[in-house]
Amino acid sequence: MNEDRRSFIKKAGIGILAGIGSAAGLFPALSLEKTVFPAWDEKPEPGKHRWGMLIDTRKCSGNCKECVAACHFTHNVPDFGNRKDEVKWIWKSSYENVFPTASRQFQSSEVTERPYVALCNHCAEPPCTKACPTEATFRRWDGIVSMDYHRCIGCRFCMAACPYGSRSFNWRDPREGIKLASTEYPTRMQGVVEKCNFCSERLVKGLDPACVEACPEQALVFGDLNDPASEIRKLLESSETMQRKPELGTKPSVFYII
Amino acid sequence: MLIVVLAGVYAFRHQESQAEKVAAPAAAAAVDSSACIGSKEYMRANHMRVLAEWRHSSVREGNRVWVAPDGRKIDKSLNTCLNCHSSNRMFCFNCHMYANVKPNCWNCHISPMEAP
Numbered sequence: 001m002n003e004d005r006r007s008f009i010k011k012a013g014i015g016i017l018a019g020i021g022s023a024a025g026l027f028p029a030l031s032l033e034k035t036v037f038p039a040w041d042e043k044p045e046p047g048k049h050r051w052g053m054l055i056d057t058r059k060c061s062g063n064c065k066e067c068v069a070a071c072h073f074t075h076n077v078p079d080f081g082n083r084k085d086e087v088k089w090i091w092k093s094s095y096e097n098v099f100p101t102a103s104r105q106f107q108s109s110e111v112t113e114r115p116y117v118a119l120c121n122h123c124a125e126p127p128c129t130k131a132c133p134t135e136a137t138f139r140r141w142d143g144i145v146s147m148d149y150h151r152c153i154g155c156r157f158c159m160a161a162c163p164y165g166s167r168s169f170n171w172r173d174p175r176e177g178i179k180l181a182s183t184e185y186p187t188r189m190q191g192v193v194e195k196c197n198f199c200s201e202r203l204v205k206g207l208d209p210a211c212v213e214a215c216p217e218q219a220l221v222f223g224d225l226n227d228p229a230s231e232i233r234k235l236l237e238s239s240e241t242m243q244r245k246p247e248l249g250t251k252p253s254v255f256y257i258i
Numbered sequence: 259m260l261i262v263v264l265a266g267v268y269a270f271r272h273q274e275s276q277a278e279k280v281a282a283p284a285a286a287a288a289v290d291s292s293a294c295i296g297s298k299e300y301m302r303a304n305h306m307r308v309l310a311e312w313r314h315s316s317v318r319e320g321n322r323v324w325v326a327p328d329g330r331k332i333d334k335s336l337n338t339c340l341n342c343h344s345s346n347r348m349f350c351f352n353c354h355m356y357a358n359v360k361p362n363c364w365n366c367h368i369s370p371m372e373a374p
Contacts, residue, residue: 044320141320148317149366183373189365204322 050124050143051198052225052253053212054232054241055117059219062115065092070214074199076187078170078177085177087168089196090119090211098256101245111258117220119211120145120166120196121244121252131161137193143225143253144198154191163245164252167195225253292342295326302353306361309336336367344370 071090072079078087095107098116126145129137136151137158159167173190181187185201188194199209207213212220223232232255241255294301295308312334316322324332332338343349347370354361363369 138318146317148313150313183368186366186368189362 044141046141050225050253052223052232054221054235054255054257056219056257057114057116058257059217060115060117061217064216066214066216067117067211067220068092070210073180073182074210075185076178076182078174080172080177085171087170087174087194090117093118098244099242101247119254121164121254122198124251124253125249127161127250128158128167131157133157144200146197146200147195149188149192152192154193156193158193163248167193169193295332340370344373347371
Protein backbone atom coordinates (compact mmCIF):
# COMPACT_ATOMS: atom_id res chain seq x y z
CA MET A 1 0.00 0.00 0.00
CA ASN A 2 2.72 2.36 1.06
CA GLU A 3 4.81 1.48 -2.01
CA ASP A 4 1.85 2.06 -4.33
CA ARG A 5 1.22 5.42 -2.83
CA ARG A 6 4.87 6.39 -3.20
CA SER A 7 5.01 5.37 -6.88
CA PHE A 8 1.71 7.15 -7.54
CA ILE A 9 3.10 10.39 -6.14
CA LYS A 10 6.26 9.95 -8.19
CA LYS A 11 4.30 9.46 -11.40
CA ALA A 12 1.99 12.37 -10.61
CA GLY A 13 5.01 14.61 -10.08
CA ILE A 14 6.49 13.63 -13.44
CA GLY A 15 3.11 14.20 -15.06
CA ILE A 16 2.83 17.71 -13.63
CA LEU A 17 6.34 18.59 -14.84
CA ALA A 18 5.53 17.31 -18.33
CA GLY A 19 2.32 19.35 -18.26
CA ILE A 20 4.18 22.53 -17.40
CA GLY A 21 6.68 21.82 -20.16
CA SER A 22 4.07 21.31 -22.84
CA ALA A 23 2.08 24.33 -21.65
CA ALA A 24 5.20 26.48 -22.05
CA GLY A 25 5.41 25.27 -25.64
CA LEU A 26 1.74 25.91 -26.26
CA PHE A 27 1.78 29.55 -25.12
CA PRO A 28 4.36 31.17 -27.36
CA ALA A 29 3.04 34.70 -26.91
CA LEU A 30 6.32 35.97 -25.47
CA SER A 31 8.36 34.82 -28.44
CA LEU A 32 6.20 36.63 -30.99
CA GLU A 33 6.75 40.09 -32.41
CA LYS A 34 6.31 42.53 -29.56
CA THR A 35 3.64 45.17 -29.64
CA VAL A 36 5.10 48.53 -28.80
CA PHE A 37 3.11 51.59 -28.06
CA PRO A 38 3.63 54.03 -30.91
CA ALA A 39 5.64 57.16 -30.58
CA TRP A 40 3.10 59.48 -32.08
CA ASP A 41 -0.25 59.79 -30.44
CA GLU A 42 -2.13 61.09 -33.43
CA LYS A 43 -1.76 61.73 -37.10
CA PRO A 44 1.71 63.18 -37.67
CA GLU A 45 2.17 66.52 -39.34
CA PRO A 46 3.30 65.86 -42.93
CA GLY A 47 6.71 67.25 -43.72
CA LYS A 48 7.66 68.08 -40.13
CA HIS A 49 10.46 65.52 -40.06
CA ARG A 50 12.59 64.31 -42.91
CA TRP A 51 14.72 61.39 -41.89
CA GLY A 52 18.13 61.20 -43.46
CA MET A 53 21.41 59.39 -43.14
CA LEU A 54 25.01 60.46 -43.36
CA ILE A 55 27.67 57.87 -44.11
CA ASP A 56 31.20 58.72 -43.15
CA THR A 57 33.05 56.59 -45.67
CA ARG A 58 36.40 57.43 -44.06
CA LYS A 59 35.40 55.39 -41.02
CA CYS A 60 33.86 52.48 -42.93
CA SER A 61 36.32 49.60 -42.94
CA GLY A 62 36.82 47.15 -45.75
CA ASN A 63 35.59 43.73 -44.79
CA CYS A 64 33.14 44.67 -42.07
CA LYS A 65 29.55 43.79 -42.96
CA GLU A 66 27.93 44.39 -39.57
CA CYS A 67 25.35 46.85 -40.94
CA VAL A 68 24.30 44.46 -43.69
CA ALA A 69 24.04 41.51 -41.33
CA ALA A 70 22.07 43.46 -38.72
CA CYS A 71 19.64 44.86 -41.29
CA HIS A 72 19.08 41.61 -43.08
CA PHE A 73 18.52 39.71 -39.86
CA THR A 74 16.19 42.36 -38.44
CA HIS A 75 14.03 42.41 -41.54
CA ASN A 76 14.16 38.75 -42.51
CA VAL A 77 15.85 39.47 -45.83
CA PRO A 78 16.49 36.15 -47.60
CA ASP A 79 19.88 35.03 -48.89
CA PHE A 80 19.83 32.47 -51.69
CA GLY A 81 23.53 32.68 -52.36
CA ASN A 82 23.26 33.70 -56.00
CA ARG A 83 23.07 37.03 -57.82
CA LYS A 84 19.96 36.22 -59.80
CA ASP A 85 17.72 35.76 -56.75
CA GLU A 86 19.55 38.31 -54.62
CA VAL A 87 17.46 40.44 -52.27
CA LYS A 88 19.20 43.32 -50.58
CA TRP A 89 18.23 46.27 -48.42
CA ILE A 90 21.73 47.55 -47.69
CA TRP A 91 24.94 46.45 -49.32
CA LYS A 92 28.55 47.38 -49.87
CA SER A 93 29.80 48.33 -53.27
CA SER A 94 32.67 50.02 -55.04
CA TYR A 95 33.15 53.72 -55.77
CA GLU A 96 32.42 53.40 -59.47
CA ASN A 97 29.19 51.51 -58.79
CA VAL A 98 27.92 53.84 -56.08
CA PHE A 99 29.00 57.09 -57.76
CA PRO A 100 29.08 56.16 -61.46
CA THR A 101 28.45 59.76 -62.53
CA ALA A 102 30.89 61.45 -60.16
CA SER A 103 32.49 64.03 -62.40
CA ARG A 104 35.76 64.45 -60.55
CA GLN A 105 38.69 63.34 -62.66
CA PHE A 106 41.82 61.87 -61.14
CA GLN A 107 40.12 61.05 -57.85
CA SER A 108 42.68 59.72 -55.40
CA SER A 109 43.06 55.96 -55.51
CA GLU A 110 42.54 55.78 -51.74
CA VAL A 111 39.03 57.15 -52.27
CA THR A 112 38.17 55.00 -55.26
CA GLU A 113 39.30 51.83 -53.52
CA ARG A 114 37.20 52.34 -50.39
CA PRO A 115 34.01 50.31 -49.96
CA TYR A 116 30.78 52.30 -49.96
CA VAL A 117 27.57 51.41 -48.17
CA ALA A 118 24.55 51.75 -50.42
CA LEU A 119 20.88 51.64 -49.47
CA CYS A 120 17.60 53.22 -50.49
CA ASN A 121 18.12 56.97 -50.66
CA HIS A 122 14.60 57.84 -49.51
CA CYS A 123 14.53 60.57 -52.12
CA ALA A 124 12.53 63.74 -51.68
CA GLU A 125 11.49 63.30 -55.32
CA PRO A 126 11.30 59.53 -55.60
CA PRO A 127 10.90 58.21 -59.14
CA CYS A 128 9.75 54.81 -57.86
CA THR A 129 6.58 56.09 -56.23
CA LYS A 130 5.61 57.80 -59.46
CA ALA A 131 6.07 54.59 -61.41
CA CYS A 132 4.03 52.42 -59.04
CA PRO A 133 0.59 51.77 -60.54
CA THR A 134 -1.03 50.62 -57.28
CA GLU A 135 0.43 53.16 -54.86
CA ALA A 136 2.05 50.28 -53.04
CA THR A 137 5.12 52.44 -52.62
CA PHE A 138 4.73 55.99 -51.44
CA ARG A 139 6.56 58.79 -49.69
CA ARG A 140 5.51 59.01 -46.08
CA TRP A 141 4.81 62.08 -43.96
CA ASP A 142 8.35 61.85 -42.52
CA GLY A 143 10.19 61.52 -45.84
CA ILE A 144 10.59 57.75 -45.76
CA VAL A 145 9.83 56.05 -49.04
CA SER A 146 7.78 53.20 -47.72
CA MET A 147 6.18 50.10 -49.15
CA ASP A 148 2.84 48.52 -48.46
CA TYR A 149 3.58 44.93 -49.40
CA HIS A 150 -0.10 44.10 -49.29
CA ARG A 151 -0.66 46.21 -52.36
CA CYS A 152 2.40 45.29 -54.40
CA ILE A 153 1.45 43.35 -57.52
CA GLY A 154 5.06 42.63 -58.49
CA CYS A 155 5.08 44.58 -61.76
CA ARG A 156 8.64 45.85 -61.01
CA PHE A 157 8.06 49.28 -62.57
CA CYS A 158 9.59 50.74 -59.41
CA MET A 159 12.73 48.68 -59.95
CA ALA A 160 13.05 50.07 -63.43
CA ALA A 161 12.45 53.60 -62.14
CA CYS A 162 14.91 53.50 -59.25
CA PRO A 163 18.27 54.84 -60.45
CA TYR A 164 20.12 53.34 -57.48
CA GLY A 165 19.18 49.65 -57.73
CA SER A 166 17.75 49.82 -54.23
CA ARG A 167 14.84 47.52 -54.91
CA SER A 168 14.82 43.75 -55.09
CA PHE A 169 12.25 41.36 -56.39
CA ASN A 170 11.31 38.14 -54.64
CA TRP A 171 11.67 35.63 -57.45
CA ARG A 172 11.39 32.82 -54.94
CA ASP A 173 9.55 32.31 -51.67
CA PRO A 174 11.77 34.34 -49.32
CA ARG A 175 11.12 32.02 -46.40
CA GLU A 176 13.27 29.37 -48.08
CA GLY A 177 16.23 31.74 -47.99
CA ILE A 178 16.03 32.83 -44.36
CA LYS A 179 18.43 30.84 -42.24
CA LEU A 180 17.92 32.67 -38.97
CA ALA A 181 14.46 34.20 -38.76
CA SER A 182 13.61 37.19 -36.63
CA THR A 183 10.16 36.97 -35.08
CA GLU A 184 10.06 40.74 -34.63
CA TYR A 185 9.33 41.50 -38.27
CA PRO A 186 7.26 39.77 -40.96
CA THR A 187 8.75 38.27 -44.10
CA ARG A 188 7.63 39.08 -47.62
CA MET A 189 6.08 36.68 -50.11
CA GLN A 190 7.05 35.51 -53.55
CA GLY A 191 6.23 38.06 -56.25
CA VAL A 192 6.63 41.32 -54.36
CA VAL A 193 9.34 43.95 -54.47
CA GLU A 194 11.11 44.93 -51.27
CA LYS A 195 13.59 47.52 -50.09
CA CYS A 196 14.98 49.41 -47.10
CA ASN A 197 12.31 51.05 -44.95
CA PHE A 198 14.72 53.20 -42.88
CA CYS A 199 13.68 50.96 -39.98
CA SER A 200 10.34 52.72 -39.65
CA GLU A 201 9.28 49.96 -37.26
CA ARG A 202 12.20 50.87 -34.98
CA LEU A 203 11.70 54.64 -35.30
CA VAL A 204 8.22 54.18 -33.86
CA LYS A 205 9.86 52.77 -30.74
CA GLY A 206 12.34 55.66 -30.57
CA LEU A 207 15.27 53.53 -31.76
CA ASP A 208 17.87 54.25 -34.41
CA PRO A 209 17.93 52.09 -37.54
CA ALA A 210 19.53 48.66 -37.10
CA CYS A 211 22.48 49.47 -39.40
CA VAL A 212 23.30 52.64 -37.47
CA GLU A 213 23.20 50.76 -34.20
CA ALA A 214 25.28 47.87 -35.56
CA CYS A 215 28.13 49.91 -37.09
CA PRO A 216 31.20 49.38 -34.88
CA GLU A 217 32.85 52.56 -36.21
CA GLN A 218 29.75 54.76 -35.85
CA ALA A 219 30.19 55.67 -39.49
CA LEU A 220 26.43 55.95 -40.01
CA VAL A 221 24.58 58.93 -38.58
CA PHE A 222 20.81 59.05 -38.67
CA GLY A 223 18.68 62.07 -37.97
CA ASP A 224 16.13 64.65 -38.95
CA LEU A 225 17.22 66.71 -41.94
CA ASN A 226 14.56 69.32 -41.18
CA ASP A 227 15.96 70.04 -37.72
CA PRO A 228 18.92 72.45 -37.97
CA ALA A 229 20.11 71.39 -34.49
CA SER A 230 20.31 67.70 -35.29
CA GLU A 231 23.67 65.91 -35.38
CA ILE A 232 23.26 65.04 -39.04
CA ARG A 233 22.66 68.67 -40.00
CA LYS A 234 25.69 69.79 -37.97
CA LEU A 235 27.83 67.24 -39.79
CA LEU A 236 26.41 68.31 -43.14
CA GLU A 237 27.29 71.88 -42.19
CA SER A 238 30.86 71.06 -41.22
CA SER A 239 31.89 68.54 -43.86
CA GLU A 240 32.02 68.16 -47.60
CA THR A 241 29.39 65.62 -48.63
CA MET A 242 28.15 63.86 -51.74
CA GLN A 243 24.85 62.37 -52.81
CA ARG A 244 24.37 59.58 -55.32
CA LYS A 245 23.56 60.82 -58.83
CA PRO A 246 22.46 64.29 -57.70
CA GLU A 247 22.05 65.39 -61.32
CA LEU A 248 18.87 63.30 -61.62
CA GLY A 249 17.02 65.63 -59.26
CA THR A 250 15.77 62.89 -56.97
CA LYS A 251 17.11 64.74 -53.91
CA PRO A 252 18.42 61.77 -51.94
CA SER A 253 18.25 61.81 -48.14
CA VAL A 254 21.42 59.72 -47.85
CA PHE A 255 24.68 61.67 -47.83
CA TYR A 256 28.28 60.54 -48.01
CA ILE A 257 31.38 62.12 -46.50
CA ILE A 258 34.16 61.26 -48.91
CA MET B 259 37.28 44.38 -12.93
CA LEU B 260 37.58 48.12 -13.29
CA ILE B 261 37.99 47.76 -17.04
CA VAL B 262 34.81 45.71 -17.27
CA VAL B 263 32.87 48.33 -15.28
CA LEU B 264 34.25 51.16 -17.41
CA ALA B 265 33.44 49.27 -20.61
CA GLY B 266 29.91 48.70 -19.32
CA VAL B 267 29.45 52.38 -18.50
CA TYR B 268 30.81 53.37 -21.89
CA ALA B 269 28.53 50.93 -23.71
CA PHE B 270 25.54 52.17 -21.73
CA ARG B 271 26.29 55.82 -22.49
CA HIS B 272 26.79 54.97 -26.14
CA GLN B 273 23.38 53.30 -26.21
CA GLU B 274 21.80 56.37 -24.62
CA SER B 275 23.33 58.82 -27.05
CA GLN B 276 22.21 56.59 -29.93
CA ALA B 277 18.64 56.63 -28.70
CA GLU B 278 18.52 60.40 -28.34
CA LYS B 279 19.02 61.14 -32.02
CA VAL B 280 15.58 59.94 -32.98
CA ALA B 281 12.56 61.92 -31.80
CA ALA B 282 11.42 60.75 -28.40
CA PRO B 283 7.97 59.22 -28.20
CA ALA B 284 5.39 61.98 -27.81
CA ALA B 285 3.06 59.85 -25.74
CA ALA B 286 3.52 56.66 -23.86
CA ALA B 287 1.01 54.28 -22.41
CA ALA B 288 0.92 50.63 -21.49
CA VAL B 289 0.67 48.11 -24.27
CA ASP B 290 -2.64 46.42 -23.89
CA SER B 291 -3.29 43.00 -25.34
CA SER B 292 -5.05 41.84 -22.19
CA ALA B 293 -8.64 42.21 -23.35
CA CYS B 294 -10.24 42.05 -26.78
CA ILE B 295 -10.91 45.35 -28.51
CA GLY B 296 -14.51 44.43 -29.24
CA SER B 297 -17.23 41.94 -28.44
CA LYS B 298 -16.94 38.40 -29.71
CA GLU B 299 -19.84 38.91 -32.13
CA TYR B 300 -18.45 42.16 -33.50
CA MET B 301 -14.97 40.73 -33.96
CA ARG B 302 -16.26 37.58 -35.63
CA ALA B 303 -18.09 39.64 -38.23
CA ASN B 304 -15.68 42.54 -38.65
CA HIS B 305 -12.10 41.60 -37.72
CA MET B 306 -10.99 41.78 -41.34
CA ARG B 307 -12.43 45.28 -41.75
CA VAL B 308 -10.80 46.42 -38.51
CA LEU B 309 -7.43 45.10 -39.67
CA ALA B 310 -7.75 46.66 -43.13
CA GLU B 311 -8.72 50.03 -41.64
CA TRP B 312 -5.87 49.84 -39.11
CA ARG B 313 -3.41 49.03 -41.86
CA HIS B 314 -4.51 51.95 -43.98
CA SER B 315 -4.50 54.59 -41.27
CA SER B 316 -1.29 53.42 -39.60
CA VAL B 317 0.79 52.73 -42.70
CA ARG B 318 -0.48 55.55 -44.92
CA GLU B 319 -1.34 58.28 -42.44
CA GLY B 320 0.91 57.39 -39.52
CA ASN B 321 -1.91 57.31 -37.03
CA ARG B 322 -1.00 54.24 -35.05
CA VAL B 323 -3.27 54.65 -32.04
CA TRP B 324 -6.77 53.29 -31.91
CA VAL B 325 -8.90 54.53 -29.03
CA ALA B 326 -11.36 51.90 -27.88
CA PRO B 327 -14.88 52.93 -26.84
CA ASP B 328 -13.84 52.38 -23.22
CA GLY B 329 -10.92 54.79 -23.58
CA ARG B 330 -8.10 52.25 -23.84
CA LYS B 331 -5.39 53.23 -26.32
CA ILE B 332 -4.32 50.38 -28.54
CA ASP B 333 -1.51 49.99 -31.05
CA LYS B 334 -3.00 49.37 -34.48
CA SER B 335 -1.13 46.19 -35.18
CA LEU B 336 -1.85 42.58 -35.95
CA ASN B 337 0.47 41.88 -33.04
CA THR B 338 -1.94 43.48 -30.62
CA CYS B 339 -4.32 40.67 -31.52
CA LEU B 340 -1.69 37.94 -31.73
CA ASN B 341 -0.09 38.73 -28.39
CA CYS B 342 -3.19 37.20 -26.86
CA HIS B 343 -4.73 35.00 -29.53
CA SER B 344 -1.59 33.13 -30.46
CA SER B 345 -2.05 31.17 -27.24
CA ASN B 346 -4.42 29.03 -29.27
CA ARG B 347 -2.57 27.68 -32.29
CA MET B 348 -5.79 26.97 -34.15
CA PHE B 349 -7.38 30.32 -33.35
CA CYS B 350 -7.50 31.72 -36.90
CA PHE B 351 -7.54 28.42 -38.72
CA ASN B 352 -10.53 26.68 -37.18
CA CYS B 353 -13.00 29.23 -38.48
CA HIS B 354 -11.25 29.94 -41.77
CA MET B 355 -11.10 26.26 -42.62
CA TYR B 356 -14.76 25.80 -41.76
CA ALA B 357 -15.77 28.80 -43.86
CA ASN B 358 -13.27 27.91 -46.62
CA VAL B 359 -11.69 31.35 -46.39
CA LYS B 360 -8.06 31.63 -47.42
CA PRO B 361 -6.62 34.92 -46.20
CA ASN B 362 -3.04 35.62 -47.23
CA CYS B 363 -1.92 37.12 -43.91
CA TRP B 364 0.39 34.24 -43.13
CA ASN B 365 2.34 34.46 -46.37
CA CYS B 366 4.32 37.12 -44.55
CA HIS B 367 3.18 37.48 -40.95
CA ILE B 368 3.99 34.78 -38.44
CA SER B 369 0.85 32.83 -37.75
CA PRO B 370 -0.14 31.41 -34.37
CA MET B 371 0.60 27.96 -35.78
CA GLU B 372 4.17 28.82 -36.78
CA ALA B 373 5.01 30.74 -33.62
CA PRO B 374 8.24 29.35 -32.21
